[in-house]
Amino acid sequence: MKIDSVDFYYLSMPEVLDIGDGSQDALLVRIQAGDCVGWGECEAAPLVSIASLICPMSHSACKPVVASVVGQEINDVHDIRRIGNLVRANSLDLLQADHTLSGIDIALWDLLGRRLNEPTWKLLGYQSCFLKTPYASVLFGQDAAETLVKAKSIAAQGFRAAKFGWGPFGLSTIEADLDQLVAAREGLGEDGILLIDAGTVWNTDLEAARARLKMLKEVKATWLEEPFVSGALSQYHALSRESGDVGMAGGEGCHNFHMAKHMVDYAGLKYVQIDAGRIGGITIAKDVADYAAAKGVTYVNHTFTSNLALSASLQPFAGLESHTICEFPTELKSLARAMTKNHIVPDKNGLLHVPDAPGLGIDPDLEGIAPYLVDVEISVRGKTIYRTPSLR
Amino acid sequence: MKIDSVDFYYLSMPEVLDIGDGSQDALLVRIQAGDCVGWGECEAAPLVSIASLICPMSHSACKPVVASVVGQEINDVHDIRRIGNLVRANSLDLLQADHTLSGIDIALWDLLGRRLNEPTWKLLGYQSCFLKTPYASVLFGQDAAETLVKAKSIAAQGFRAAKFGWGPFGLSTIEADLDQLVAAREGLGEDGILLIDAGTVWNTDLEAARARLKMLKEVKATWLEEPFVSGALSQYHALSRESGDVGMAGGEGCHNFHMAKHMVDYAGLKYVQIDAGRIGGITIAKDVADYAAAKGVTYVNHTFTSNLALSASLQPFAGLESHTICEFPTELKSLARAMTKNHIVPDKNGLLHVPDAPGLGIDPDLEGIAPYLVDVEISVRGKTIYRTPSLR
Numbered sequence: 174m175k176i177d178s179v180d181f182y183y184l185s186m187p188e189v190l191d192i193g194d195g196s197q198d199a200l201l202v203r204i205q206a207g208d209c210v211g212w213g214e215c216e217a218a219p220l221v222s223i224a225s226l227i228c229p230m231s232h233s234a235c236k237p238v239v240a241s242v243v244g245q246e247i248n249d250v251h252d253i254r255r256i257g258n259l260v261r262a263n264s265l266d267l268l269q270a271d272h273t274l275s276g277i278d279i280a281l282w283d284l285l286g287r288r289l290n291e292p293t294w295k296l297l298g299y300q301s302c303f304l305k306t307p308y309a310s311v312l313f314g315q316d317a318a319e320t321l322v323k324a325k326s327i328a329a330q331g332f333r334a335a336k337f338g339w340g341p342f343g344l345s346t347i348e349a350d351l352d353q354l355v356a357a358r359e360g361l362g363e364d365g366i367l368l369i370d371a372g373t374v375w376n377t378d379l380e381a382a383r384a385r386l387k388m389l390k391e392v393k394a395t396w397l398e399e400p401f402v403s404g405a406l407s408q409y410h411a412l413s414r415e416s417g418d419v420g421m422a423g424g425e426g427c428h429n430f431h432m433a434k435h436m437v438d439y440a441g442l443k444y445v446q447i448d449a450g451r452i453g454g455i456t457i458a459k460d461v462a463d464y465a466a467a468k469g470v471t472y473v474n475h476t477f478t479s480n481l482a483l484s485a486s487l488q489p490f491a492g493l494e495s496h497t498i499c500e501f502p503t504e505l506k507s508l509a510r511a512m513t514k515n516h517i518v519p520d521k522n523g524l525l526h527v528p529d530a531p532g533l534g535i536d537p538d539l540e541g542i543a544p545y546l547v548d549v550e551i552s553v554r555g556k557t558i559y560r561t562p563s564l565r
Numbered sequence: 566m567k568i569d570s571v572d573f574y575y576l577s578m579p580e581v582l583d584i585g586d587g588s589q590d591a592l593l594v595r596i597q598a599g600d601c602v603g604w605g606e607c608e609a610a611p612l613v614s615i616a617s618l619i620c621p622m623s624h625s626a627c628k629p630v631v632a633s634v635v636g637q638e639i640n641d642v643h644d645i646r647r648i649g650n651l652v653r654a655n656s657l658d659l660l661q662a663d664h665t666l667s668g669i670d671i672a673l674w675d676l677l678g679r680r681l682n683e684p685t686w687k688l689l690g691y692q693s694c695f696l697k698t699p700y701a702s703v704l705f706g707q708d709a710a711e712t713l714v715k716a717k718s719i720a721a722q723g724f725r726a727a728k729f730g731w732g733p734f735g736l737s738t739i740e741a742d743l744d745q746l747v748a749a750r751e752g753l754g755e756d757g758i759l760l761i762d763a764g765t766v767w768n769t770d771l772e773a774a775r776a777r778l779k780m781l782k783e784v785k786a787t788w789l790e791e792p793f794v795s796g797a798l799s800q801y802h803a804l805s806r807e808s809g810d811v812g813m814a815g816g817e818g819c820h821n822f823h824m825a826k827h828m829v830d831y832a833g834l835k836y837v838q839i840d841a842g843r844i845g846g847i848t849i850a851k852d853v854a855d856y857a858a859a860k861g862v863t864y865v866n867h868t869f870t871s872n873l874a875l876s877a878s879l880q881p882f883a884g885l886e887s888h889t890i891c892e893f894p895t896e897l898k899s900l901a902r903a904m905t906k907n908h909i910v911p912d913k914n915g916l917l918h919v920p921d922a923p924g925l926g927i928d929p930d931l932e933g934i935a936p937y938l939v940d941v942e943i944s945v946r947g948k949t950i951y952r953t954p955s956l957r
Contacts, residue, residue, distance in 0.1 A: 183945075185621070193625045195658070218623050218659045220945065224616035225661070229577070231610050233585045233731075234764070258768075265765060265794075266587070267610045268820055268843075269617070269661040339625075372626070373657060376650075402657075404823025428660055431796025435827060451660075550944045553612065 174207040176245050179277060180562040181226055183219040183547040186508050193312055193339035193372060195477035196502060196509040198547075201537065202276035204284055206247050211284025212537050214482045215276030216450030217269070222276070223549060225269040227559045235266040238273045250296050253281045254456050261429075261453075271428035271453050278454020279485040279533070286532030293485075293533055297459050299492025304524040306333055307501030308368055310477070313340030317352035324360020327503070331523040334498060335361050338370025338398065343381070351388045358392040366498070368422070370398040377405045382412050389419045395498075396444055398422040403432065406439040413441030420444055424461075425475040427452055433461040437470050446500075448475040449486045458489035462496075472496045479505075479512040484533040487517075491527040499525060511541035539564045566599040568637050571669060572954040573618055575611040575939040578898050585704055585731035585764060587869035588894060588901040590939075593929065594668035596676055598639050603676025604929050606874045607668030608842030609661070614668070615941060617661040619951045627658040630665045642688050645673045646848050653821075653845075663820035663845050670846020671877040671925070678924030685877075685925055689851050691884025696916040698725055699893030700760055702869070705732030709744035716752020719895070723915040726890060727753050730762025730790065735773070743780045750784040758890070760814070762790040769797045774804050781811045787890075788814040788836055795819055798831040805833030812836055816853075817867040819844055825853040829862050838892075840867040841878045850881035854888075864888045871897075871904040876925040879909075883919040891917060903933035931956045 185198040200219040204211045215222045230236045241259040246252055257278055264270035282293045294302050309327040314320035320337060327335045337357045342350055358367055369389060375381040382400035389397055397419050401408045403426030413421040420443030427433040428451050436442055445465045449458040462472040472493060474486035483501070490496050501519070502509075510516070514536040519525055528534025543564060551559040577590035592611040596603045607614045622628045633651040638644055649670055656662035674685045686694050701719040706712035712729060719727045729749045734742055750759055761781060767773040774792035781789055789811050793800045795818030805813040812835030819825040820843050828834055837857045841850040854864040864885060866878035875893070882888050893911070894901075902908070906928040911917055920926025935956060943951040 189622050189624065191622065191625050195624050195627075198621075198623050216658075218617065218620050218627055218629075218661075220620035220943070221613060221616045221659060221661050224613045225610065228610050228612035229590075230581050230583070231590050232581065232587050233583050235587075235610050237610075261794075262765075262768075265818070266608075267613060268664050269610075269613050272660050373654075376654075402653075402823070404821060404827070406823070406827065426657070429796060431794070431798070432824075435796070435798065435831075439827075439831070548944075548946055550942075551612070552940075552942045554940055 174209065174247060176204060176206045176243050176247055178205045179226065179239055179242050181223050182564065183223060183549050183561065184508055184512065184542060184545040185547050186506050186545070194504065194506065196506045199478050199508065199512065200276060201512070201542070202280045204277065204280040206284060209284050209288045211280040211287065211532065212481060213276040213278070213280030213283060213485065214450055214479060215272050216448050216478060216482065217272035220549065221269050222273040223559055224551065225267055225273045229553060231266070234263065236263040238264055238270050242277055247281060247285065250285065253278060253285065256281065257453060257456055272451050275450045275452065275454045278456050279449060282455045283532035290531050292529055292531065293455065293488040294491035294527060297488060302491035302527045302529070303494045304526060305487065305499035306497045307499050307519055307525045308332065308334035308336045308366065309503040310336045310500050311504050313337045313342045313353055315341060317356035320353050321356040321360045324357045328361050328365060331519065333523050334366035334368065336368035336370055339372040343371050343374035347384055350385060354388055354392045367392060367394050368396050368398065369394045371400045373399045373402045375400050377401055377408050379408045379411055383415065386416055386419065390417055394419050396420040396422040398446065399425070403427055403436065406435060409440035409442065422446055422473065429453055430457050430460050434464060437465055437468050442470055444471045444473050446473045446475040449489060450482050455485055455488050462490045462493060466493055473498055474500050476500050477502050479509040480516050481513055481533060481535045481537065483517055484528050484535045487527045501525060508545045511545065512537060514538040566601065566639060568596060568598045568635050568639055570597045571618065571631055571634050573615050574956065575615060575941055575953065576900055576904065576934060576937040577939050578900050578937070586896065586898065588898045591870050591900065591904065592668060593904070593934070594672045596669065596672040598676060601676050601680045603672040603679065603924060604873060605668040605670070605672030605675060605877065606842055606871060607664050608840050608870060608874065609664035612941065613661050614665040615951055616943065617659055617665045621945060623658070626655065628655040630656055630662050634669055639673060639677065642677065645670060645677065648673065649845060649848050664843055667842045667844065667846045670848050671841060674847045675924035682923050684921055684923065685847065685880040686883035686919060689880060694883035694919045694921070695886045696918060697879065697891035698889045699891050699911055699917045700724065700726035700728045700758065701895040702728045702892050703896050705729045705734045705745055707733060709748035712745050713748040713752045716749045720753050720757060723911065725915050726758035726760065728760035728762055731764040735763050735766035739776055742777060746780055746784045758787050759784060760788050760790065761786045763792045765791045765794045767792050769793055769800050771800045771803055775807065778808055778811065782809055786811050788812040790814040790838065791817070795824065795828065798827060801832035801834065814838055814865065821845055822849050822852050826856060829857055829860050834862055836863045836865050838865045838867045841881060842874050847877055847880050854882045854885060858885055865890055866892050868892050869894050871901040872908050873905055873925060873927045873929065875909055876920050876927045879919045893917060900937045903937065904929060906930045
């Protein structure tokens with residue numbers, strides 16, 4: 174069957190705050206092929222990805238993403254990779270294209286899974302899927318007292334693991350950072366898995382990161398995530414050699430297989446964190462999971478938006494039994510909850526089940542979405558080339 | 566002084582052809598600070614970079630690029646780097662931002678040079694600038710006969726070097742590729758510097774590239790450019806160990822310092838090719854030039870658009886005496902010529918002089934540009950957030 178349409182829907186909270194919360198807007202993708210429908214999500218600035226979908230061609234290697242998708246045959250999983258390769262070649266010089274392709278690739282896996290009546294992880298080649306240990310992913314409090322309250326609440330909800338990130342961490346004094354870490358550990362309890370996300374705050378400053386290693390070891394942090402920007406391989410590697418039991422985690426900024434491979438090969442990572450909504454979709458995320466597993470690096474999803482994105486991000490490592498930790502955003506804005514009819518929630522043991530249903534196993538809630546739909550119109554030379562499509 | 570405005574102008578030929586010619590459209594950047602003006606150019610899909618300039622904020626690390634530029638102080642060269650760092654931090658999750666920043670950074674160097682009455686290369690710290698050997702950069706002909714005609718024409722124009730790329734090369738048989746290479750060498754003459762650009766045609770396929778090494782050695786090619794996509798470090802490295810006198814060249818796809826550093830560190834490159842309009846501007850391009858020089862890798866500009874972009878791309882290595890080869894596009898569409906009042910042309914010895922005039926030393930031709938200006942309007946929630954600004 175042929176892909177008939179690719180529709181992008183820009184969704185947003187009425188007010189977007191200047192905080193590190195990625196659930197404040199979303200770019201929902203719908204793909205239709207005959208009577209089959211699939212849904213995906215791009216983790217990126219929605220307007221920019223919309224522009225990259227429909228922009229005029231600049232030259233043969235800088236085409237709009239839609240040109241390599243609509244009209245293509247989609248009958249089996251090989252078609253998904255073929256379409257991704259087409260996009261990467263035809264939009265080689267269009268930087269945003271990898272983020273844009275991600276939502277399309279995810280929607281194609283959903284569409285094919287629904288058509289073939291198989292969960293995506295089965296189509297990916299896994300025979301079975303395994304329980305994951307979700308970590309509650311939250312922002313640091315504005316001070317240690319607020320972080321303590323958050324950590325206690327997470328423990329009370331039954332989570333075995335929690336990640337604190339962004340906020341004031343790394344920006345203030347070493348003493349203030351220590352207070353934050355001690356509060357997080359205290360609230361979570363001695364046995365909890367404590368993860369720390371520096372959110373690239375030290376950019377490439379090895380010394381600033383190094384100055385926090387002792388305290389991270391003291392609070393028994395399982396990992397330090399993104400002390401540096403994604404490409405700072407040599408800084409990651411240098412820090413990893415001194416970090417002892419505190420594993421280096423990173424990779425969410427990677428937007429293609431090669432960048433993730435470089436993180437695995439050269440950065441001394443213990444955990445590679447991949448956002449299926451950025452790296453080129455489930456296809457490339459699975460390639461990274463395979464590569465990481467072969468190299469003894471643990472694969473972890475990066476997810477900060479809806480349950481549709483969460484399901485997509487779980488599929489690539491659903492069948493890797495020993496890769497247990499998974500990101501589970503717990504401070505979602507109402508938009509991210511309203512987007513889907515069903516939700517992925519931890520069971521009574523605090524463990525997460527990857528959906529065992531056709532495709533991604535998550536159904537968009539069109540009525541729930543409607544209030545968040547942002548009206549966008551783009552015209553070039555007086556001709557409208559994009560207008561927010563109807564949800565019906 | 567404060568940056569008052571950043572204006573993006575989408576320029577295009579009336580018809581854009583499906584060929585590997587990057588001069589068919591352009592994104593011109595004007596920055597104003599008080600009574601000072603600077604001009605730059607982004608090498609990217611214009612509509613997408615416009616969207617990234619003005620899109621609504623998604624979260625604290627996904628802001629529109631303009632938010633980190635307008636209102637900033639611009640008094641000396643440190644301000645340019647500070648603004649770039651701000652953009653990279655505030656737009657961390659906005660993939661297109663590096664391309665967008667590039668044109669802004671270039672315009673800031675132009676603005677500051679004009680204000681301080683110094684050429685950009687002097688502000689970059691070079692004491693003097695050196696003559697460059699331009700290579701005529703053209704597409705392969707559709708067949709060997711057409712390539713022979715092109716090569717003879719280039720030699721007749723006095724060029725000492727020529728680069729042939731894209732077109733049918735690498736897509737057809739090995740025999741057809743050999744015919745193309747022999748024709749290029751024959752037309753250029755025995756003493757000409759022959760450069761071959763595979764345009765990522767083999768993606769990551771080492772064997773396909775390896776199969777062309779013998780013929781590249783036979784025609785004495787100085788380099789083989791982009792046999793693979795930018796990130797394919799291990800494939801580049803493997804090929805470099807067998808390529809003898811044919812140097813590996815690549816890097817145009819890099820959109821930040823780290824990616825270029827990885828190419829230098831891990832890919833076995835002899836030539837690193839940087840597009841100042843993609844990598845984050847002149848600031849980051851100069852960082853790469855410094856790093857490459859220290860590592861014994863030759864820096865080369867990548868340029869395929871106007872003379873404004875050409876001047877910007879020459880500045881970062883203007884003072885590196887032994888890095889002589891430079892890209893000089895010679896099949897420019899009329900837009901790219903019409904954009905500027907003055908042009909950079911080889912002297913009677915076939916050598917290129919980096920402009921020795923304030924800023925980039927290139928003056929936009931507003932009357933020449935006008936016919937190519939594309940009318941764009943973007944509205945979100947019924948409010949116009951971008952409309953093509955006036956050139957006056």
